[in-house]
Amino acid sequence: MIIIHAVNRPLPRLITDALVERLAVMPAVVVTGARQTGKSTLVAELAPGGRRYVSLDDLDVAEAAQRDPDVLVGGTVPVTIDEVQRAPELLRAVKRAIDTRRRRGQFLLTGSANLLLMRQVSESLAGRASYLTLWPMTRREQLGLGRAGVWDALLASRDDEWPDLLSTERVEDADWRAVARRGGFPTPSVHLTTTRERAVWFDGYVRTYLERDVTELSAVASLPDFRRLMRAACLRVGQLVNQTELGRDVALPQPTVHRYLNLLETSYQLIRLPAYATNRTKRLIKTPRLYWGDTGVALHIAGDVQPSGSHLENLILLDLAVWRDARLERADVFYWRTASGEEVDFVIEAGDRLVPVEVKASTRLRLADARHIRAFRAEYGNAARAGLILYGGREVAWLTPDVLAVPWWRVV
Secondary structure (H helix, E strand, O other), rough: OOOOOOOEEEOOOOHHHHHHHHHHHEEEEEEEEOOOOOOHHHOOOHHHHHOOOEEEOOOOHHHHHHHHHHHHHHOOOOOEEEOOOOOOOOOHHHHHHHHHHOOOEEEEEEEEEHHHHOOOOOOOOOOOOOOOOOOOOOOOHHOOOOOOOHHHHHOOOHHHHHHHHHHHHOOOOOOOOHHHOOOHHHHHHHOOOHHHHHHHHHHHHHHHHHHHHHHOOOOOHHHHHHHHHHHHHHHOOOOOOOOOHHHHHHHHOOHHHHHHHHHHHHOOEEEEEOOOOOOOOOEEEOEEEEOOOOOHHHHHHHOOOOOOOHHHHHHHHHHHHHHHHHOOOOOOEEEEEOOOOEEEEEEEEEEEEEEEEEOOOOOOOOHHHHHHHHHHHHHHHHHHHOEEEEEEEOOEEEEEEEEEEEEEEHHH
């Protein structure tokens, strides 16, 4: 278990308040996310409050889950069960325990795979559980601020208030390339200080993931083939998912590519960003775009490549994912692209309003950089708010009357 320290205490995570709120309402809360995002640290903090803590990484506990799951989940003391994906059948015992005696906060479960996407999991705890995702740490969580970007404040403000709001945002500037290289996993992003140390950690992470976690989730006929597919996916960050092309490049049949991509997504290594599909007058591209669950891992797997604008996009998307998944109010994130080539990197849908967001790694912007956002706003009319261009410069300024240019680090 990785302990994240800041002045001898774990760094705060945005998800914590949402977790406590849901434990006060639901019989079970399930926290899922990739390995090493800090799930064990997060839930272990709640154990001193009268919770019993067990981990299925412990072979004795895993054996007990197989032999007598009802005993493992029984009793009157609330229980935290770590890495529950190792014994999916345990969820049926959890369901029986809840149905026998329904109590708020009775179970806190964690898993390193999306249980709702695992074929082995036949019990979803529908109506009994609330699901949360713990993504790698945002930049502001790494700074000890315990939050994601200023998305809530932007949504709550009028468009004409955005420049003052963002100009007064007190958060330090950063080189996005360095942020992308260290990623968001607690150990490399917070504890390790050199590129070489992080390379050692990323290498161990990838090898452990390949040799242990993947084979536990699904049969993989050839780990070298799977590694080649991962590298090909990492070299396509920000691009449309084309399984046929991927298969051709790594000499794998399309059905195998499809299964491996699903496996990467189930284990939170891969993100397929859906297209905004509300069509008015334009023919829209609906193929998802491919991103990675951590930019540091993606760059390591890709090899000796320099961070590009697509990795800055990936950083913004991960911040949006952390923000979105910690909210009680529904919000969604999409991209938008038309057959004629108009494209907006991210569309935030919150309530009945849309916020288009473009990402540019350059330090200088031109008027033409606002063209696609303006096309989106013309398409969706009053539903679309002013657009944002997050870029590598330093000035907050209206590029056009309806498109605001903002340094990326003032938002994320």
